[in-house]
Amino acid sequence: MSRVHVTCTINGDPAEFLCDGGQTLLDALRDEVGLTGAKEGCGTGDCGACSIVMDGRLLCSCLVLAPEADGRNISTVEGMATGDDLHPLQQCFLEGAALQCGVCTPGFLVAAKALLDRNPDPTETEIRYGLAGNLCRCTGYDKIVRAVQAAAETINES
Amino acid sequence: MTVTESKPSYKYVGTRPVRHDGLEKVTGRARFAADLNMSGQLHGIVVRSPHAHARIVSIDTSDAEAMDGVKAVITGDDFPAVDPSHRQYDMCINVIARDKVLYEGHAVAAVAASTRDQAQAAAAAVKVEYEVLPAVLTIDQAMAPGAPLLHAHMMTAGANPPAEEPSNISNVTRFSGGELDAGFAEADLVIEREFTTQPVHQGYIEPHACVADTGQDGHTTIWCSSQGHFNVRSSTATLLGWENSRIRVIPAEIGGGFGGKTTIYLEPLAVALSAKAGRPVKMVMTRDEVFRATGPAPGTKLRIKLGVKSDGDLVAGDAYLIYTNGAYAGPGGLLGAMTVFESYKIPNFEIEALDVVINTARSAAYRAPAAPLTAYAMETMLDEIAEELGIDPIDFRIQNAVTEGDPSTMGFPFARIGFVECLEAVRDHPNYKAPLGPNQGRGVAAGYWFNIGESSSATVNLNEDGTATVVTGSPDIGGSRASMALMAAEELGIDVYDIRPVVGDTEAVGFTDVTEGSRATFATGMAVVEACRRMVVELRGRAAKMMGVDVDDIDWMDGQAVYTGSDGEKAPLSVAEITAKAKRTGGPLTATGSLEAHGAGPGFAVHLCDLEVDPETGVVRVVRYTASQDAGTAIHPSYVEGQIQGGVAQGVGWALNEEYIYDSDGVMENPSFLDYRVPVASDLPMIDAIIVEVPNPAHPYGVRGVGETGIVPPIPAVANAIYDATGCRIRDLPMSPIRVLDAITSNGGSNGS
Amino acid sequence: MAVRVHLSSNLRGPTGGVAEVEADGSTVGALIDDLDRRYPGLGDALRAGVSVVIDGLLIAHPEYEPLADGAQVYFVPQTAGG
Ligand code: FES
Numbered sequence: 006m007s008r009v010h011v012t013c014t015i016n017g018d019p020a021e022f023l024c025d026g027g028q029t030l031l032d033a034l035r036d037e038v039g040l041t042g043a044k045e046g047c048g049t050g051d052c053g054a055c056s057i058v059m060d061g062r063l064l065c066s067c068l069v070l071a072p073e074a075d076g077r078n079i080s081t082v083e084g085m086a087t088g089d090d091l092h093p094l095q096q097c098f099l100e101g102a103a104l105q106c107g108v109c110t111p112g113f114l115v116a117a118k119a120l121l122d123r124n125p126d127p128t129e130t131e132i133r134y135g136l137a138g139n140l141c142r143c144t145g146y147d148k149i150v151r152a153v154q155a156a157a158e159t160i161n162e163s
Numbered sequence: 164m165t166v167t168e169s170k171p172s173y174k175y176v177g178t179r180p181v182r183h184d185g186l187e188k189v190t191g192r193a194r195f196a197a198d199l200n201m202s203g204q205l206h207g208i209v210v211r212s213p214h215a216h217a218r219i220v221s222i223d224t225s226d227a228e229a230m231d232g233v234k235a236v237i238t239g240d241d242f243p244a245v246d247p248s249h250r251q252y253d254m255c256i257n258v259i260a261r262d263k264v265l266y267e268g269h270a271v272a273a274v275a276a277s278t279r280d281q282a283q284a285a286a287a288a289v290k291v292e293y294e295v296l297p298a299v300l301t302i303d304q305a306m307a308p309g310a311p312l313l314h315a316h317m318m319t320a321g322a323n324p325p326a327e328e329p330s331n332i333s334n335v336t337r338f339s340g341g342e343l344d345a346g347f348a349e350a351d352l353v354i355e356r357e358f359t360t361q362p363v364h365q366g367y368i369e370p371h372a373c374v375a376d377t378g379q380d381g382h383t384t385i386w387c388s389s390q391g392h393f394n395v396r397s398s399t400a401t402l403l404g405w406e407n408s409r410i411r412v413i414p415a416e417i418g419g420g421f422g423g424k425t426t427i428y429l430e431p432l433a434v435a436l437s438a439k440a441g442r443p444v445k446m447v448m449t450r451d452e453v454f455r456a457t458g459p460a461p462g463t464k465l466r467i468k469l470g471v472k473s474d475g476d477l478v479a480g481d482a483y484l485i486y487t488n489g490a491y492a493g494p495g496g497l498l499g500a501m502t503v504f505e506s507y508k509i510p511n512f513e514i515e516a517l518d519v520v521i522n523t524a525r526s527a528a529y530r531a532p533a534a535p536l537t538a539y540a541m542e543t544m545l546d547e548i549a550e551e552l553g554i555d556p557i558d559f560r561i562q563n564a565v566t567e568g569d570p571s572t573m574g575f576p577f578a579r580i581g582f583v584e585c586l587e588a589v590r591d592h593p594n595y596k597a598p599l600g601p602n603q604g605r606g607v608a609a610g611y612w613f614n615i616g617e618s619s620s621a622t623v624n625l626n627e628d629g630t631a632t633v634v635t636g637s638p639d640i641g642g643s644r645a646s647m648a649l650m651a652a653e654e655l656g657i658d659v660y661d662i663r664p665v666v667g668d669t670e671a672v673g674f675t676d677v678t679e680g681s682r683a684t685f686a687t688g689m690a691v692v693e694a695c696r697r698m699v700v701e702l703r704g705r706a707a708k709m710m711g712v713d714v715d716d717i718d719w720m721d722g723q724a725v726y727t728g729s730d731g732e733k734a735p736l737s738v739a740e741i742t743a744k745a746k747r748t749g750g751p752l753t754a755t756g757s758l759e760a761h762g763a764g765p766g767f768a769v770h771l772c773d774l775e776v777d778p779e780t781g782v783v784r785v786v787r788y789t790a791s792q793d794a795g796t797a798i799h800p801s802y803v804e805g806q807i808q809g810g811v812a813q814g815v816g817w818a819l820n821e822e823y824i825y826d827s828d829g830v831m832e833n834p835s836f837l838d839y840r841v842p843v844a845s846d847l848p849m850i851d852a853i854i855v856e857v858p859n860p861a862h863p864y865g866v867r868g869v870g871e872t873g874i875v876p877p878i879p880a881v882a883n884a885i886y887d888a889t890g891c892r893i894r895d896l897p898m899s900p901i902r903v904l905d906a907i908t909s910n911g912g913s914n915g916s
Numbered sequence: 917m918a919v920r921v922h923l924s925s926n927l928r929g930p931t932g933g934v935a936e937v938e939a940d941g942s943t944v945g946a947l948i949d950d951l952d953r954r955y956p957g958l959g960d961a962l963r964a965g966v967s968v969v970i971d972g973l974l975i976a977h978p979e980y981e982p983l984a985d986g987a988q989v990y991f992v993p994q995t996a997g998g
Pocket residue numbers: 044045046047048049050051052053054055056065066067068
């Protein structure tokens with residue numbers, strides 16, 4: 006089977022890769038591009054561990070075909086920090102112990118950033134519904150929600 | 164969130180530093196097993212049984228072997244035969260079936276090919292001929308006279324008189340104390356209730372994954388996600404008939420386990436494929452495979468009878484517990500028997516517990532195995548009794564709670580425990596008296612778990628600049644690296660951020676048992692403390708040399724060697740000053756600690772759940788939750804709270820939604836997170852975690868394991884709250900909307916029995 | 917070394933249901949040997965996955981654990997965990 010050539014922007018940089026027509030964007034990011042921050046928890050759009058942002062929209066990359074990424078602008082967890090400055094969400098997750106095993110963390114960070122980009126001052130309920138597509142089996146969500154609240158405050162103060 | 168402040172006597176223990184492995188985990192750089200790729204690697208896929216119970220007549224791999232890209236195909240025949248009397252027989256025939264498959268999803272063969280697609284196509288081309296056997300899918304079917312046998316030679320262990328015929332009952336456990344009949348005769352109130360529960364999955368977000376690279380020299384390296392890489396090594400060696408020394412296991416980061424990664428599934432298959440192909444082989448389960456072929460916690464049928472005097476003293480308890488451990492013998496019933504009456508003073512009791520095999524996936528441990536279910540039964544019955552007697556439910560529990568010196572079910576007297584303190588913490592919390600809205604109810608429940616010790620090893624290496632590396636053999640599932648660093652910082656007097664906690668592979672650190680039984684911070688922490696104390700002895704000796712004084716005149720204080728002799732003043736020496744001269748005083752500074760940890764302190768927890776029931780739909784929404792737990796001493800309070808909060812979320816899911824659903828042939832019908840619904844953020848409120856600290860006398864810092872106990876009380880706390888809101892007692896799990904609605908409509912919401 | 921032995925109820929078959937017995941031994945292993953002499957069959961039961969509690973300490977693999985004169989030894993089933 007001949008492979009598809011995809012040209013796109015990933016975390017601000019031009020990128021290109023070859024993929025199979027039926028390959029998911031998640032697999033292409035992990036196996037072809039080498040960005041393994043997005044995880045596969047289910048492969049069916051139910052856990053959010055594979056969350057990425059494509060052209061401003063939060064998506065489960067396990068539900069996107071890799072060739073669809075052609076010409077698009079993709080952000081993953083690897084692009085959240087700027088140089089040696091962590092994004093406030095990353096900082097607040099660390100300080101608030103909002104991760105235990107950490108496998109859901111990349112997905113939560115990407116989804117939370119998409120949430121705050123859309124709604125810079127969400128209520129607790131808005132955070133909980135905004136992150137309802139992401140599963141965490143370790144934390145009970147308490148510290149994740151608090152970390153997002155703290156990050157929103159930090160961002161709004163600066 | 165209530166916070167227990169750090170102990171005044173400790174500088175580091177009890178503080179909340181950012182975890183050392185945190186940065187990697189928030190930047191996506193942490194390497195979980197599925198993130199690893201080796202050059203030249205193949206992809207392995209498992210061929211699984213579509214039948215719940217069948218004899219394997221033949222397996223033809225020739226078509227598969229001839230396909231593009233296929234480099235190896237293996238079946239049970241590629242592994243040495245294993246005798247049924249072998250201690251790990253069940254594990255061996257579970258990893259790959261030999262003559263029979265015992266559940267849908269049971270592995271029968273595996274294929275390695277250049278790409279995943281090729282491997283998948285080849286797996287589909289493996290021809291397995293089955294003789295389908297009648298499947299046994301419920302406890303009743305398994306125990307019915309003439310039931311089809313899963314294991315032709317299974318004789319009930321523990322039966323008295325000894326079993327003469329094989330059956331599907333693997334084990335019976337009996338405990339008793341006092342005089343049961345006399346106890347019930349004394350009682351003013353006797354109630355008897357029955358409960359049923361379904362298997363549930365641990366639901367870790369990371370599916371099982373590994374890479375194995377077997378060289379032509381017959382040695383292999385495995386990278387994998389597990390709760391214990393030494394166990395992966397020994398179990399893989401057992402299956403392959405190899406020596407342990409031929410296998411090196413390097414732990415990847417682990418994306419949740421909760422007990423489900425205390426056993427193995429893929430690793431021996433990957434090693435065998437890799438050996439055959441001469442290339443590294445990567446295997447990653449799909450979520451569907453995780454549900455069908457790994458770890459459910461047991462389903463149960465429970466019947467309990469309790470007798471109580473009108474003054475509130477429990478006087479008699481009779482329990483008949485049946486656990487299904489899936490297709491193999493398991494410890495569910497034994498652990499149920501050991502936990503059911505353990506938290507309360509019940510002078511007269513009898514417990515009989517059965518373990519039954521059925522044609523579903525082999526059970527694996529799940530956080531405080533068996534205990535959440537016995538708690539469901541016991542704690543909802545205590546709630547009924549308290550109401551009947553007109554006693555506050557917490558006061559009733561305090562009146563009957565075990566305290567230091569009271570005998571356990573097994574007879575031994577409890578050491579210092581914090582059950583009453585946990586009850587009081589919840590009773591005194593504002594949540595206990597907060598007003599409730601319409602259709603809302605409040606439930607309280609307690610939980611107990613033993614915790615375990617087992618073997619751990621640690622090595623402390625001081626670096627040339629006075630910083631330190633602490634290597635242990637315990638995979639870090641929920642922040643244990645930070646706990647190890649905190650204890651080492653406290654012992655050595657080195658800043659916690661100057662200590663690098665590392666999880667060493669099987670060739671880099673001494674043997675360490677699986678991270679289970681809430682043992683990592685307890686037992687591995689003890690090994691770290693032991694290693695540090697040896698290091699301090701060494702440091703004092705080096706300092707004595709440098710000062711030219713007797714070592715007995717050197718004390719270790721605040722990270723410095725301090726001269727306490729009478730021969731004038733001498734400047735204290737810091738760790739950095741001593742390590743800088745290490746070459747001249749005897750060489751590198753390294754110390755190890757290895758031990759079998761005794762005295763794991765039992766953990767108690769008490770939960771308070773406020774919820775709202777929609778009378779139209781039966782949907783239950785938890786609106787407020789408070790949980791206390793005795794941690795002994797919280798080394799890193801944030802991660803203790805996290806364990807409590809995570810246990811609550813899992814317990815609430817177990818109570819309200821989670822269950823395995825099978826069709827009449829034993830095929831799982833809900834093997835996805837869409838149909839097997841675990842709680843999401845919008846299902847839960849904040850969870851107020853109260854850390855109670857009643858130090859464990861057996862641990863240098865008083866630690867009790869905290870990983871498991873938190874999942875024990877939620878099910879009965881939710882059930883009691885549903886009763887408070889609706890007047891309905893629901894005695895079957897899950898308490899799904901349909902069941903709640905049924906209960907409300909059939910009871911008219913008016914009575915609970 | 918006279919020791920007071922307490923058997924959890926599932927281990928009392930060989931003693932005819934008796935919960936507490938006296939036996940001798942300077943270690944738990946020696947104690948089990950002595951118990952087996954006094955109550956044939958008890959040794960096997962105690963060697964198969966049994967822990968002890970001594971002075972409030974749960975010890976999972978106690979064979980060589982030393983015993984003091986007058987010690988109270990509780991034999992209990994071994995536990996597991998998640
Ligand atoms: S892996 Fe994409 S949603 Fe789970």
